[in-house]
Amino acid sequence: LENLKKSPAPTQQPPTTTSQPRVQSVPSGTDRVEPIKGFQKAMVKTMTDSLKIPHFVYSDELKITRLSQIRKTLKTSHNQSISFMPFLVKAVSNALQRYPVLNSSIDDRCENVTYHARHNIGVAMDTKVGLAVPVIKDVQDLGVMEIHAELRRLVESGKQGVFKPSDLAGGTFAVSNIGSIGGTYMKPVILPPQVAIMAIGTSQLLPRYDDDLNIVPEEIANISVAADHRVIDGATVANFVKDLKKQVENPYLLFLNI
Numbered sequence: 001l002e003n004l005k006k007s008p009a010p011t012q013q014p015p016t017t018t019s020q021p022r023v024q025s026v027p028s029g030t031d032r033v034e035p036i037k038g039f040q041k042a043m044v045k046t047m048t049d050s051l052k053i054p055h056f057v058y059s060d061e062l063k064i065t066r067l068s069q070i071r072k073t074l075k076t077s078h079n080q081s082i083s084f085m086p087f088l089v090k091a092v093s094n095a096l097q098r099y100p101v102l103n104s105s106i107d108d109r110c111e112n113v114t115y116h117a118r119h120n121i122g123v124a125m126d127t128k129v130g131l132a133v134p135v136i137k138d139v140q141d142l143g144v145m146e147i148h149a150e151l152r153r154l155v156e157s158g159k160q161g162v163f164k165p166s167d168l169a170g171g172t173f174a175v176s177n178i179g180s181i182g183g184t185y186m187k188p189v190i191l192p193p194q195v196a197i198m199a200i201g202t203s204q205l206l207p208r209y210d211d212d213l214n215i216v217p218e219e220i221a222n223i224s225v226a227a228d229h230r231v232i233d234g235a236t237v238a239n240f241v242k243d244l245k246k247q248v249e250n251p252y253l254l255f256l257n258i
């Protein structure tokens, strides 16, 4: 808490993103027709298919104060700049071990559910060429630093606007961090044949009660999990989020994998 009081609240400022915003030029004079192609064409198909899924959305807040302190220490004492995402992706994978239906897929005729052994976590990315969801593969076998390295590789590919086809294939769950741009809440949209996706908003320093009913500053980020109600019920998502929340709020659990 003392550290929090002494240091300015970095997340009160809009976060800086790795890429410049894609600003579209304003049409003037005559209308312009552009063909829909590339990543946008893929988005048309995926999002249209997604509308057939009966989504429900479950939201909660994560206290990320401790995690932010760890990130600050890594930066100042170990010269390691690691964003929030690798920690979150690891927490998601650990929670998926215990709630595997969120890492499943459903066939077109809704007759079979496949529970995936691999945790291939897609990360929604604002790239030079639009929205892409490159995949960090086998997160169940990776540590936070390995996830960080793979995410940075994919972010660099996004800056170039060129991904290997294998980087975009095989996702089994997805995470969308809109908070690196702004916005406190987002309702994410499932990427079929996946059955769940999680969104995270911008973290903010907010007053909260501690166990002794003192008001203390906490860094809070909101998350929302959208799930396919044909195969996942609300209680399962609530338990998944509870598990994830426990890990993020007690970050030593991320390293012990318990």
Ligand code: CAO
Residues within 6 Å of the ligand: 011, 015, 016, 017, 018, 083, 084, 085, 086, 123, 124, 125, 126, 127, 131, 151, 155, 176, 177, 178, 179, 180, 181, 200, 201, 202, 203, 221
């Ligand atoms: N709240 C507050 N700050 C955040 C944050 C959050 N939820 N997430 C990231 N930040 C901060 C980071 O800490 C970093 O700040 P510092 O440099 O001071 O540490 C800064 O924002 C930039 O982060 P980043 O973008 O480099 O790295 P990341 O790993 O957090 O995010 C990625 C990577 C790929 C998720 C992000 O670059 C991106 O593209 N986000 C947009 C996703 C998107 O478009 N979603 C919508 C999909 S539906 O259309």
